[in-house]
Amino acid sequence: MLKINKIHVCIQVLLLLVFGFSAQGICEQPSYTLKQLCQMANENAETIQIAREQTFIAEQDKNRARSxxxxxxxxxxxxxNYKNDDAYTPDVNTLGAKLTHSFTLNGRELIAYKVSKHGIEKAKFSEQAIRSDYIFQVAQAYIQTLNLKRLVQVADAEVKRLGNYRDSVNEKLTVGSVTKTALYRAQAELSKAKTNKIVALNNVQRSKAGIVRLTGIPDDFSISPGGTKDIENFSITLEEIKSKALENRYEIKEAKKDVEIAKRNMAYEKGAYWPRLELEGGYREKDITYDTGIGTQGEYDTEELYIQAQLVFTLYDGGLRKAQVRQALAKQRQAELALANEEKAIILESKQSFLEFNTAKSTLINLADEVKSAQENFNAVQMQFKYGMADSIDIMDANTLLVDSQRRRSNARSSFYLSILKIIYTQGDILNYVVTAGRYPNGLFWPDLIL
Incomplete structure (x- = not known):
């Protein structure tokens, strides 16, 4: 009997363990790192899928040109079949097969085929540029969400701090050290802090909703922060940013490919001035029957193999070819101007990202000292209030100074990480260092950039 009870107890414990772990697995929120979010966006985002389809369309254009x-x-x-067939109007049954081919003597069709291959390369560059922009948006949303979560922590700390202050004022009120207005002020400030916390929590949910829209992940999730190894030592020069941006950005590569395509299109349009050779070869069989007029049917069969060549040269087309060549020349000028404009835009973007980085870094260093001083000031004022050397206004001022400095530091830290992210994006490296988690040239590992 004792042995049976032991077995029964063991079975119950086992069932509790199994169902306990199952419930934990069901209730646990999935957690995503920056790399995982970017990979999900790369798979699920409609914008990126549209760009992929455009590449597929370009590949089919190549198949059309090859055909x-x-x-x-x-x-x-x-x-x-004739109603009244005779030797002059016989019934004819024809079967045949033929091969036809035509081409321009300057190889215009080969030019179109080469243009189609360049079109695939251009579509791939465009797809990568769209992916880079989209992944940059995901990374920005990730950093901003982390910053909003830090602001929730700041608001939560303020609620606890003001709750303790309210309790302290209540104790002093019981012994007559303060007036009741001090308690009302403490309760009002605590309610305000609780409201700010609710707003901060709502901001986090809104930001997470944006991540869901960008990545296509389920609504119930959390994000996993990384470390900050050597991030304060990150440094780069403006020339490094500009040179890498002009070399790596897919927008520049796409614009250069546009120029190359425009030049080949010019040769293609000029090919319309060349003669066109049309070739045809085949086999044809005819079964011919007719009424001989004496009550019998006459019939005979013919078989033939043939080759036909025809040279076509357009003497006058009303100015069509001339207009097409001029259009191609204008499109070439457009492509060259677009390339120059893109280079200038990326150089400007490089300068802006460099200045934003320097500003954010200097601001973050200064705010670290400000938060430290504000914390020490609050502690000192709190001690003074304890011994009756400060009033509620002093406490509120010290608390406001501390909260504002903490929020500014959190926002500055977020701006600092965003500025580094902007530099990596500007240089055309964001896909390598976010999606594939590559290593930056100065040894900084990209996930280490995120708190």
């Missing part, structure tokens, strides 16, 4: 270089094979058949 022009291959002769077309055709099978055909026809039957011609």
């Amino acid at each position: 022009v270089l291959i002769p077309a094979a055709t099978l055909y058949g026809s039957y011609l």
Whole structure:
């Protein structure tokens, strides 16, 4: 009997463990790192999928251009029947097969095929540029959400601090050290702090909703921060940013490919001035029947193999070819101007990201001292209030100074990380260092940038 009870107890414990771990697994929120969020966005984002489809369309354009270089094979058949057939209007049953091909003597079709291959490269550059922009948005949303979570911690600390102050005022009120107005002020400030905490929590939920929209992940999730190894030592020069941006940015690569395509399109349009050679070869069989007029049917069959060549040269087209060549020349000028404009825009973006980085770094250093001083000031004023050397206004001023400095430091830290992120994006490296978690040239590991 004792042995049976022991077995029963063991089974109950086992069931509790199994169902306990199962419930924990069901209730646990999935947690995402920056790399995981970017990978989910890369898979689920409609914007990126549209860009992928554009690359696929470009690949099919290449197949279409290649099909022009291959002769077309055709099978055909026809039957011609007359009501009153005779030797002059016989019934004809025709079957045949033929190969047809035509090309311009300057190789215009080959030029179109090469243009289509460059079109695929351009579409891939465009896809990568769209991916970079989208992943940059995801990374920005990630950093901003972390900052908002830190602001919730600041608000929570303020609620606890003012709650303790309210309790202290209440104790002093019982012994007559302060007036009741001090308690009312403490309760009002505590309610205000609780309201600020609710607003901060709502801001986090709004930011997380933005991440859900960008990445397509479920609504119930949390984000995992990383470390900050050597981030304060991050340094870079303006020339390094500009040189890497002009070399790596997909927008520049796409614009250069546009110029190359425009030059080849010019050669393609000039090919319209060349003669066109049309070739045809095939086999044809005809079964011919007719009424001989004496009550019998006459019939005979013919078979033939043939080759036909035709040279076509357009003498006058009303100015069509001339207009097409001028359009191609204008599009080439447009592509060159677009490349120059893109280079100037990226140089400006490099300067702005460099200045933002320097400003954010200096601000963060100064705010660290400000928070430390504000914390020491609050502690001192709190001690003075304890011994009756400060009033509630002094406490509120010290608390406001501390909260404002903590919020500014949190925002400055977020701006600092965003400025580094902007530099990596400007240099065209964001896909390497966010999606694949590569290593930055100065040894800084990208996930280490995030708190």
